[in-house]
Amino acid sequence: MALLTCKDVTLGYEGMVVTENVNFSIKHGDYLCIVGENGSGKSTLMKTILKLVNPLKGEIITGDGLKQKEIGYLPQQTMVQRDFPASVSEIVLSGYLNRCGLRPFYTKGEKRLAEDNMRKMDILDLKDQCYRELSGGQQQRVLLARALCAAKKMILLDEPVSGLDPKVAREMYELIYKLNKEDGITVVMISHDINEAVRYADKILHIGSNSPLFFGDTRDYVKSGIADSFIRTKEAE
Amino acid sequence: MAELFDKLYTYFQFPFVRYAVIVAVLVSLCASMLGVILVLKRFSFIGDGLSHVAFGAMAIAAVTGLTNNMLIVMPVTVICAILILCTGQNSKIKGDASIAIISVSSLALGYLLYNVFSTSSNVSGDVCSTLFGASSILTLKQSDVWISIVMSVVVIVLFIFFYNKIFSVTFDENFACATGTSAKLYNLIVAVITAVIIVLAMNLVGSLLISALIIFPSLSAMRVFNTFKSVTVCAVINSVVCTSVGMIISILAETPVGATIVAVDAVVFIIYTAVGRIAGHKK
Ligand SMILES: Nc1ncnc2c1ncn2[C@@H]1O[C@H](COP(=O)(O)OP(=O)(O)O)[C@@H](O)[C@H]1O
Ligand SMILES: [Mg+2]
Numbered sequence: 001m002a003l004l005t006c007k008d009v010t011l012g013y014e015g016m017v018v019t020e021n022v023n024f025s026i027k028h029g030d031y032l033c034i035v036g037e038n039g040s041g042k043s044t045l046m047k048t049i050l051k052l053v054n055p056l057k058g059e060i061i062t063g064d065g066l067k068q069k070e071i072g073y074l075p076q077q078t079m080v081q082r083d084f085p086a087s088v089s090e091i092v093l094s095g096y097l098n099r100c101g102l103r104p105f106y107t108k109g110e111k112r113l114a115e116d117n118m119r120k121m122d123i124l125d126l127k128d129q130c131y132r133e134l135s136g137g138q139q140q141r142v143l144l145a146r147a148l149c150a151a152k153k154m155i156l157l158d159e160p161v162s163g164l165d166p167k168v169a170r171e172m173y174e175l176i177y178k179l180n181k182e183d184g185i186t187v188v189m190i191s192h193d194i195n196e197a198v199r200y201a202d203k204i205l206h207i208g209s210n211s212p213l214f215f216g217d218t219r220d221y222v223k224s225g226i227a228d229s230f231i232r233t234k235e236a237e
Numbered sequence: 238m239a240e241l242f243d244k245l246y247t248y249f250q251f252p253f254v255r256y257a258v259i260v261a262v263l264v265s266l267c268a269s270m271l272g273v274i275l276v277l278k279r280f281s282f283i284g285d286g287l288s289h290v291a292f293g294a295m296a297i298a299a300v301t302g303l304t305n306n307m308l309i310v311m312p313v314t315v316i317c318a319i320l321i322l323c324t325g326q327n328s329k330i331k332g333d334a335s336i337a338i339i340s341v342s343s344l345a346l347g348y349l350l351y352n353v354f355s356t357s358s359n360v361s362g363d364v365c366s367t368l369f370g371a372s373s374i375l376t377l378k379q380s381d382v383w384i385s386i387v388m389s390v391v392v393i394v395l396f397i398f399f400y401n402k403i404f405s406v407t408f409d410e411n412f413a414c415a416t417g418t419s420a421k422l423y424n425l426i427v428a429v430i431t432a433v434i435i436v437l438a439m440n441l442v443g444s445l446l447i448s449a450l451i452i453f454p455s456l457s458a459m460r461v462f463n464t465f466k467s468v469t470v471c472a473v474i475n476s477v478v479c480t481s482v483g484m485i486i487s488i489l490a491e492t493p494v495g496a497t498i499v500a501v502d503a504v505v506f507i508i509y510t511a512v513g514r515i516a517g518h519k520k
Contacts, residue, residue: 050415069417075409084277086408087464094405098416104398130463150416 009058033197036207072151095149263389269454269476286340288444293343322428442495453502460513
């Protein structure tokens with residue numbers, strides 16, 4: 001059964017349509033990459049999947065008993081106020097909130113796992129630092145660590161490598177790939193780098209200016225030639 | 238010096254003075270905890286707005302001759318708090334504008350009612366003590382004391398119990414919602430707690446000075462500390478210390494309670510700002 005299905009969904013805000021006829025479905029363990037131009041509605045689609053925005057039409061169906069509490073999310077930009085006092089570990093730990101239920105505090109185990117995730121993101125030594133004093137790339141890694149904490153079955157990432165230097169970006173892609181293949185976590189990622197998208201993802205959703213241009217396996221996507229103008233050919237690389 | 242201690246000792250022999258101090262410390266402790274959230278949510282002025290609402294409700298209670306004005310003031314303020322805090326970003330009228338509209342109307346209505354209908358011979362005295370708290374803290378009834386203590390304890394327990402959730406929702410509401418935490422519920426809890434604290438604090442500092450009680454301790458803490466936990470703890474300590482010191486000064490020097498407490502808070506804020514500057518330069 002499908003983990004997530006979008007059926008004839010129209011995306012938009014209060015009467016303003018962004019994209020129409022979005023149809024796709026993914027299974028447990030899939031790695032879906034959403035690509036498309038700026039402003040085509042990728043972030044809106046992700047927010048609609050997360051129920052932060054209501055679809056104007058159509059429906060989004062979750063299956064396999066997927067609960068909202070089992071999803072991790074990395075927003076594109078978090079508008080955190082410049083003066084918000086919060087340490088890195090406070091923020092990363094807040095990813096485990098969805099496992100707490102009525103329990104008021106985090107367990108020792110959750111604190112240890114949060115440290116593991118900070119180590120993976122190479123920010124363990126920043127753990128007592130104030131979030132607002134970090135560089136853009138460091139902040140991005142903090143939010144990714146938080147998303148990892150929250151992701152039990154599925155993780156949604158909105159341009160996870162923006163603001164990271166190429167080496168760290170590559171590590172990030174490898175890490176997400178491992179998360180998908182080894183831990184079996186379903187990945188839905190928005191990326192503006194089509195090369196990386198076709199390298200790692202099993203499925204591609206390409207959104208055009210007002211409706212999706214392609215949904216299917218990565219292999220078929222490359223064959224279809226839709227992305228030719230974006231993909232550097234293997235020989236040229 | 239010994240004289241002062243003697244004077245203080247004599248005063249503390251009176252039960253109503255002890256009650257006043259206990260209630261003042263508890264209420265300002267709660268106000269400062271909430272202050273951290275309200276400042277970070279950019280709702281610093283909620284205290285002001287809601288206290289004007291409470292003022293309007295007080296006027297209605299006074300005019301209709303209700304003996305226990307809590308019965309009307311509390312529900313009215315809670316409802317307004319929910320309206321203001323839970324309308325969110327999607328509403329047509331922006332948060333600060335809706336606060337302004339509600340608060341100014343209640344203030345005007347309250348004053349009108351006092352003037353037109355009041356049977357009391359000392360209208361401006363009534364209004365003044367509702368606005369500035371005057372000495373009413375020392376004339377608390379035993380039942381008011383118990384209500385204040387119980388409410389404060391409930392607020393403290395709720396805050397500790399939901400501390401991590403409130404942090405997450407305040408820091409990043411979208412993430413909290415996306416991962417299955419009901420931001421609406423916690424915003425509602427914050428709204429209700431805010432209203433309760435404001436009504437309790439009316440007796441202490443009066444409706445014009447409540448904002449100070451809410452925002453000063455946390456703003457001071459934020460000058461120096463930069464994790465959520467340390468800011469919260471520091472704000473609570475600031476608030477308890479300032480209120481105790483302010484109460485003692487006001488007893489010894491016979492100054493108005495509310496204004497004295499707020500003055501102490503302001504001095505502490507200046508000290509923290511200076512410390513923050515100096516520490517900041519060192520880095
Ligand atoms: N909160 C919002 N309210 C109204 N319109 C919005 C909002 N957020 C985004 N949009 C509009 O929706 C369109 C799609 O935006 P977005 O989903 O962020 O695109 P992408 O992530 O693909 O770059 C844009 O035209 C943008 O202006
Ligand atoms: Mg986007």
